[in-house]
Amino acid sequence: MRSPQQRIGLTQTQRLALNTSLQASIAILRTDAAGLTRYLEEQAAENPHLRLEPPPQPALQDWLPRWANVLGGTSGGLGLAAETADTSPSLMAHVMGEIEAMKFAPNDLKIAIALAEVLEPSGWLGAELRQVVAETRATQAEVEAVLHRLQQMEPTGIFARNLAECLRLQAIEAGVLDREMAAVLAHLDLLATGDLGRLAKACHIPEAAVLQRFRAIRSMNPKPGAQFASISAAQMREPDLVVKATANGWSIALNRSALPTLRVTKSDAGSAAGLTQAKAIERMVEARNTTLLLVGREILARQQEAIRLGPVGLAPMTMADLAEALGFHESTISRVVAGASLDSPRGTWWLRQMFSPALGGNGQPLISAAAMRGRLARLVAAENPARPLSDEALAMALTIDTGVTIARRTVAKYREAEGIPVASRRKRKPVLPRMGRKGRAEG
Structure with a gap:
């Protein structure tokens, strides 16, 4: 019986290793204002070359x-x-x-x-x-x-x-x-x-x-x-971007009151390596803010009807669409919008949820899936509570309303995603007419 023989061979493999700087850059890119503030506070506590100044306090008329x-x-x-x-x-x-x-x-x-x-x-x-x-x-x-x-x-x-x-x-x-x-x-x-x-x-x-x-x-x-709108941000916090109505249309800007001001100053208590790291963090934060604003502007350009009308106005839009328009990789768009929010006159929205694939085509109008869910919610809100609409009836009503054929099972999926119960659980006896602010009934 032969004894086992040992052989020495050479093999070549490829591995992608992320250095510390690249890891930090990716982390900063996908961090919202609150998370970025915590990260900068931690870095400033360890690096004497980093100095944080509190964000500018909003003036009395500076409402979100x-x-x-x-x-x-x-x-x-x-x-x-x-x-x-x-x-x-x-x-x-x-x-x-x-x-x-x-x-x-x-x-x-x-x-x-x-x-x-x-x-x-x-x-x-x-x-x-x-x-x-x-x-x-x-x-x-x-x-x-x-x-x-x-x-x-x-x-x-x-x-x-x-x-x-x-x-x-x-x-x-x-x-x-x-x-x-x-x-x-x-x-x-x-x-x-x-x-x-x-x-x-x-x-x-x-x-x-x-x-x-x-x-x-x-x-x-x-x-x-x-x-409870399908794209609203639930938690209360300072948004990353703010959209305001002006005489010339909609404007979008970074919410400066959400982030501290970062300054790099040479300190005798720090090292040369620490100063290099501080400058790198400063560049990464600037890149994050610039990229977020560019993405926000492109979203606003494509979704002005959604800002004005709510979810029913959302146009079909994918991350690939924005990546191509801005010359970014799709993964960059995904990281930027992860956890980021936009405050508008219709409330605070998650950027990620403003992306929605298209329905229709092949001779039918194009509508985003999010807009279809918004229209579904409107139909349910306007139905007779004593005789709520079945999924089949909702599918027919949506097809008539949008010109896009939609299946009953798709309606059921959208209804569940919106947190809307089945027709049997929605059935209830109307109690009072809705009253206006001045006490007049609205019919």
Whole structure:
């Protein structure tokens, strides 16, 4: 029996190794403003050559675009299309699920459903409590008690009776509702005008205290129900990009108040290698910001109707389309939009969710899948709640509406993605007509 023989051979393999600098560049490119701030704070703590300055504090009139048309005098030069009159079916599904989990007693359950039926797309109540009292034949105290329980529901601010109450609920959750905050919330009309001196005098607090409360209010969500739109960003934070309406159209810019200012200064406490690393980080951050703004501008150029109309206005768009237009690799686009958000007059949107493939073609009109889901949500919101539409009926209605043939199973998939229950679970008895802001019924 032969003993095993050892042989020595040469083989050639290829491996891609990412150096530390390239890894950091990729990480910075795909990091949102909050994550990038944390990263820079960590680097500045270790590298004496890096110095961070706090982001510029917003002035009293520097509202985020999400506040347009909420406070008087804060809207831009372009008029927005009216929001859907009917509550989002995703919002209603969420609310009814939460009500079921709260295990109300029968009489209180009737009140809770009546209050849910008059929710507006913003998440605010669209009717006076006295109307719910009359409809349910309950007492004012009973309705208020149920309302108080419903206001504990997430997202905070839902079931508020007005903007001030919506913000008050969020201030309580954040632990910032002190005497000064309560005074500012009681004078939202003055806060909207930007008259700092007059507001401080009315609140009997220093101007610096007014500015501090304003900055806390600015980060809140004036329309908590709007986050149930299919492309809305749910969490509250400073957005990476801001889109505003101007007299010349839409403009987009980096949100400078979301990031600290990074400066590289030579320090005797640091090494030459540390200085080189600091300069490299500075270049990577500049490249990240430049690339994000370029991508944001291209998205805005292609999706102006979505900014104006909401999800139903989304045009077909892929990352490959943007990569070709900007001369980037598709992976670069993917990294840039990962976790990045855009604040607009219609709320805060995830950039990644503004991409959607095309439906139709071959003689049929082109429409994005996201726009089709938006139209589906509108159909459900406008249906007779006593006779909700089946998936087959929705498919037929969408085909007639868009000119694009859509299968029943596709409608079911979109409906589930939007959080819309099946027809049997959507069936309910209408409680009250929706009331306008001045108490008039809207038909």
